[in-house]
Amino acid sequence: MTTTFVLQHYSHKRLFYAPSYHCFGKHGKSYKLKNLCLRTREFLLFHLLSCQILEITPDKPAVKVHDLSKSFKIEKSRDSKQPSRVDSVKQVSFVANQGEVFGLLGPNASGKTTLLRCLATLIAPDSGSFEIFGVDGVKHPDIVRRLFGYVGQEESFDKVLTGREHLKLFADLYHLSGSELRHNIEAVIQILNLEEFIDRLTGTYSGGIKRRLDLAIALLSRPPLLILDEPSVGLDVTSRSIIWNVLKGYRENGGSVVLTSHYLEEVDILADQVLIIEKGRVIAQGRPRDLKESLGGDRVTIRIKEFTPLDESKAALDILLKSEWVHGGNINLSLGNAIELVVSSGDMVANGIQKILRERGFQVFSYTQSKPSLGDVYLAATGRTLLEADMVGRDSRDPKRMKKERMTI
Numbered sequence: 001m002t003t004t005f006v007l008q009h010y011s012h013k014r015l016f017y018a019p020s021y022h023c024f025g026k027h028g029k030s031y032k033l034k035n036l037c038l039r040t041r042e043f044l045l046f047h048l049l050s051c052q053i054l055e056i057t058p059d060k061p062a063v064k065v066h067d068l069s070k071s072f073k074i075e076k077s078r079d080s081k082q083p084s085r086v087d088s089v090k091q092v093s094f095v096a097n098q099g100e101v102f103g104l105l106g107p108n109a110s111g112k113t114t115l116l117r118c119l120a121t122l123i124a125p126d127s128g129s130f131e132i133f134g135v136d137g138v139k140h141p142d143i144v145r146r147l148f149g150y151v152g153q154e155e156s157f158d159k160v161l162t163g164r165e166h167l168k169l170f171a172d173l174y175h176l177s178g179s180e181l182r183h184n185i186e187a188v189i190q191i192l193n194l195e196e197f198i199d200r201l202t203g204t205y206s207g208g209i210k211r212r213l214d215l216a217i218a219l220l221s222r223p224p225l226l227i228l229d230e231p232s233v234g235l236d237v238t239s240r241s242i243i244w245n246v247l248k249g250y251r252e253n254g255g256s257v258v259l260t261s262h263y264l265e266e267v268d269i270l271a272d273q274v275l276i277i278e279k280g281r282v283i284a285q286g287r288p289r290d291l292k293e294s295l296g297g298d299r300v301t302i303r304i305k306e307f308t309p310l311d312e313s314k315a316a317l318d319i320l321l322k323s324e325w326v327h328g329g330n331i332n333l334s335l336g337n338a339i340e341l342v343v344s345s346g347d348m349v350a351n352g353i354q355k356i357l358r359e360r361g362f363q364v365f366s367y368t369q370s371k372p373s374l375g376d377v378y379l380a381a382t383g384r385t386l387l388e389a390d391m392v393g394r395d396s397r398d399p400k401r402m403k404k405e406r407m408t409i
């Protein structure tokens with residue numbers, strides 16, 4: 001049976017989330033398409049032409065991942081004792097809502113990039129599924145590709161082209177033309193503050209400008225979703241704050257973002273929801289504020305000396321753990337063997353704890369007390385700080401070793 005549809009365009013309001021459409025079926029059934037980008041029109045037409053009715057509404061999550069796993073085969077030398085496969089992502093599930101920033105936080109080699117590459121349809125998961133705005137990304141990778149802009153970790157510029165030439169090239173690839181092409185190019189140059197650099201060869205760009213151009217390209221087709229792999233890693237303060245502001249504005253206009261980060265601060269500032277991942281597995285998930293509040297109590301960092309010998313810190317910690325105010329603690333090796341405690345909230349605690357230490361012959365070089373941070377959430381979930389986990393991850397991705405091992409998918 002052939003079904004006839006009429007697409008009615010009725011509003012063009014915003015920079016990135018411009019069009020809303022109503023789609024009327026033959027029997028008067030109405031499909032509302034709100035807050036979706038221009039590409040959605042093509043996407044919808046594709047389905048209508050194949051007489052397949054797809055209801056796309058704003059209540060569909062931007063991204064829904066179910067039980068997704070991906071492992072890689074590692075080719076290694078015969079005498080290597082390492083396993084021949086690495087489980088990069090193991091049974092990960094999450095839902096990223098429309099109009100929110102969803103942050104994937106984890107140390108080196110925890111599987112963040114692999115997960116994003118699956119969502120960006122660059123690699124296929126071994127098992128599990130994911131949907132982007134309700135469209136199955138495993139079954140319809142060609143369709144979901146039209147719904148997001150992706151910024152990977154690798155640089156993808158041709159040194160002999162200018163920034164503007166790159167934008168034109170990608171605009172062509174996105175099939176933009178005429179006034180839409182000109183308008184979108186000027187808009188992304190402006191919001192990423194690229195005016196000064198855009199007509200220079202990209203071979204002369206700093207890391208921060210390259211990253212801004214990357215994001216400009218991802219925004220060019222006004223996608224409803226951005227998938228960003230460490231958008232601000234290693235950037236100068238100016239570029240980082242430009243990128244953060246662009247992402248905040250994009251979200252305010254209804255855009256959805258899934259990003260990975262090493263930076264607790266970045267996730268705390270930007271993310272509406274966070275998923276903490278380690279060794280490919282989800283270890284915590286929720287709104288940053290809820291995760292922090294769920295920990296309860298205050299966090300205290302004490303340094304006995306500027307750099308305290310480990311034995312001395314351990315002895316002081318043992319004493320403090322017997323106090324009624326102290327609910328738990330550990331030694332932070334990456335902070336000069338500082339003592340980190342979970343304590344009851346309140347002003348009395350600071351004086352009480354310092355008094356205990358002085359009575360037992362310890363000095364107090366510094367004392368800070370604060371509400372739990374995302375770093376504390378990470379510590380509570382994994383038993384170590386993100387920095388410590390990062391150092392272990394970095395070892396496992398030693399570039400010299402990686403060179404020796406030829407990796408295959």
Ligand SMILES: Nc1ncnc2c1ncn2[C@@H]1O[C@H](COP(=O)(O)OP(=O)(O)OP(=O)(O)O)[C@@H](O)[C@H]1O
Pocket residue numbers: 072073074086087088106107108109110111112113114115396397407408409
């Ligand atoms: N193509 C591949 N072949 C073999 N192993 C791979 C491949 N891609 C990733 N891995 C392995 O999968 C694990 C997860 O890597 P992934 O790059 O996803 O982590 P990550 O959290 O993004 O790390 P980083 O923060 O350092 O970018 C690592 O052990 C990595 O070596």
